[in-house]
Amino acid sequence: MLCGAAVTQAEEVSAQNLPPESAPILNSVIEEARQSATQAYETDDHELSDALKEMNYQTYRAIRFKADKSLWRGENPYEVQFFHPGFLYQQPVTVYTIGADNQPKRLPFEREAFRYDGDAAPLAKETDDDNGYAGFRVHFPIKNQQYKDEFAVFLGASYFRLIGKEHVYGISARGLAIDTGLPEGEEFPHFTKFWLIEPGQGQPMMIYARLESPSVSGAYKFIITPGDETNVKVQSWLFAREDVAKLGVAPFTSMFLYGENTAVVPDDYRPEVHDSDGVNMITESGEQIWRVLTNPAQLQITSMSDSAPKGFGVMQRDTDFASYLDGEANYHQRPGLWVTPQAGFEKGRLEVVEIPTKSETHDNIVAYWVPEAPFVAGESRYFAYQLETVTGARDSDLATVVRTRQGATVLPGEEPQESQTRRFSIDFKVPEGMSIAPEMLNLTATTNQGQIQQARVFPVNSGKLLRATFLLTPQAGQPADMRLYIHQENQRVSEVWNYVYHAE
The missing domain is CATH 2.60.40.10 (Immunoglobulins)
Structure with missing residues (x-):
């Protein structure tokens, strides 16, 4: 709907955006992604047993990570805890750690790091060192020095979630979205490997990652700084092994069941139920747009076109407890997520997908940037942006x-x-x-x-x-x-x- 005057070209992977020679591990991760795109796509289940794959939700919940087994426990302000493979997480990730010697070391699966309670007890014998992990969460003392708060979690496909000091988890970010909302069905890329770099004193958390899907192979760098608002500097180097019909960059996934704008609300004591209430965008020309979210009767896909947007995000502006009256889900404490583009966001559109739902347990809101330039087999793309949590509405000089x-x-x-x-x-x-x-x-x-x-x-x-x-x-x-x-x-x-x- 809106278009800026300047048009920039898609940014390919080149010497201008590759890491310096002083970052050999990251360069090797990128080169691995480049080579993988020339080969057929393969999935890796790490030889998980059928028993691990077929466990139900209650059994999975009975497997708990032991906090005293956290990575860097007692050695660093940051700690990392891991999720058990199996159940929904049937493509585990390989995790490497990088310490002061700058040498990556594979972290084997450790069954002694988990408690297997009740019906889960027999599953301990189903694991081995090569199983990998479903994902991980990162802790850091944000509120006080006596307790390390969880502020980031990477779990499932290319999903990750972030929270600041006073937030509870709601909206998710993703590494990449492919073919969302198309009749042929969506393709879900997966993170397959992570490199966790042990932070030095006063430094942020740095993570490298590999991403794979039938159409795309990729490498990522995340620099995460926890705080009142948690922010992440994201860089991605993408390589197409197949033509991509729709590339979704800096994707969000959220939930909107009903709100103050809903004409007919369910028979529920809670006035509103949603993780997010709108999509915010600032165009290249500086126009600020607030697109109110809905729970439509049928699939709805809309977009806002621009060249080089200054920023966009999916927000939870309403932070008043009285708007929700939910003392368990605490929807008033859900963060928004805001993207500030830095590289690769040429002419394109911010697409918003709203999916009908009757339950707050189902995410039904997706938003992402779609570059106008096609992404075809053999090509590469580089993107860089800052992602940050937001409490309520962002500051503005406008009403x-x-x-x-x-x-x-x-x-x-x-x-x-x-x-x-x-x-x-x-x-x-x-x-x-x-x-x-x-x-x-x-x-x-x-x-x-x-x-x-x-x-x-x-x-x-x-x-x-x-x-x-x-x-x-x-x-x-x-x-x-x-x-x-x-x-x-x-x-x-x-x-x-x-x-x-x-x-x-």
Whole structure:
């Protein structure tokens, strides 16, 4: 929908983006990925026994890592704990450690590092040194020096999750997404190997990784700094062994069951249930867009086009406990994730996939950057970006959306009438220092289908909020892709609100 003027070319793997000669291990990981792309794709189950593969959820939960067996325990502020292979995790990863001598050492599977309780007890005999691990989690003292908090976990396919000081896990990041939402089905790349570099005093956690899929082979470098907000510097070197129909870079996976914008909510005491409530993007030209998430009745794929975006992310802006009232899931403490592109994000689109779901246990939101340039067999690509957790909304000089609601158009006391027309109400938070002259405010509201009427904007809550309202009469059977923003004296004072509405 939006396009910047400048167009950059896809960035291939070259001497300009390869690591220096002083990083021989990382260079060897990249070269291994390059060579692998010239060969047929193969999976490796590390010869897991059928008993490990076929265990159920309850049995898997009965296998617990012993904290006193953590990697670097008592030697480093960072510690690493591992997940047992088997159950859903049937393609384990090989883990290497790199210490002060800069020599990689393979970490064999150690059954003595796990407790096998109840029905899981017989499975201890099913393991051997070559089984590898399902994944791992990293700990560091963030809140205080007496306890090491978990802040990152790599587990399953190319998924990884991050949290800051006051967060609980919600949204996931991924190394790569391939063919998401296509009729032929999605391809899920897997991390196959990890190199864990033992951090020096005061240094961040550095990880190298290898990625494999039928279409792509890759190498990754992660530099993770835990804190109030955890941030990761990501570099990836990708090599195509097959043509890729749709390459999804810097992907997110999240969940939206229902929210304040949902017309008909389930019979549930909780007002809202979601890990994320919107997609945020800042375009090359500086336009800031807030795309509200929904749980659609049918698969919905939308996109926002641009050249060289300044940033994008999937956010949980609403951090008020009263919005969720969930004392167990703590949805108000779920982080957002924000990407700041640094290399490789040429002309393309931010694609958002919303999948119908009836359960909060199912992730149904996916978002990723899709480069316009095709990625065909024999080619390479380099990407670099910073990924960081975000609490609530990011700071902005513009009025930002804090609430989206919809309802029938009847007035108080009137009888409900059969009508497709809906009233929308969007509240924008006015930033500190912004001077608002109510009589000078104007609203620009557009839709690609249907008709918008009675659009107006006015201050509420003692001027702390600006409320935009309008009536939408949708076109039968057609989704209405709406955009709205506020301006004062011909100058925009708000971000762009974007919403896709389907008539029931």
